[in-house]
Amino acid sequence: MTAGSSSMESVRFWWGIIVAKTMGDEAKIFTLSQVSEHNQAHDCWIVINGKVYDVTKFLEDHPGGDEVLLSSTGKDATDDFEDVGHSESAREMMEQYCVGEIDPTTIPKKTKYTPPKQPHYNQDKTSEFIIKILQFLVPLAILGLAVGIRIYTKSA
Structure with missing residues (x-):
């Protein structure tokens, strides 16, 4: 511990739970798996x-x-709490229900959703493609129309 970083007097390890003694009070540190075990209506803990x-x-x-609280067990419910x-x-009122702190290393890191990369739709290339097709089809249509008129006028 560095000077001034905390008021902790002692830290000890007890039955898988780190117990820190702070100014006469015992602050318990729980892992997320320990908190997750308390997920029933008769025993419900949230983080x-x-x-x-x-x-x-x-x-x-x-x-x-009670369903709102029960659905928030076994995870970090901070976002659920703040969203409301x-x-x-x-x-x-929450302070009277506080039994300790969570070991932050046991909470899974939040991953930001990144959509898969898709090829960039280039509108310029699409319009160039249409122009090239029209440059080919318009003269062909004019030629076909001219041949059709020629055949029609010859037979008449």
């Missing part, structure tokens, strides 16, 4: 903004229903 929340007691009181636009009082 929002790097913190782990045990929302089991809040499931019945959640305005969006929760009030400041809802954010303050």
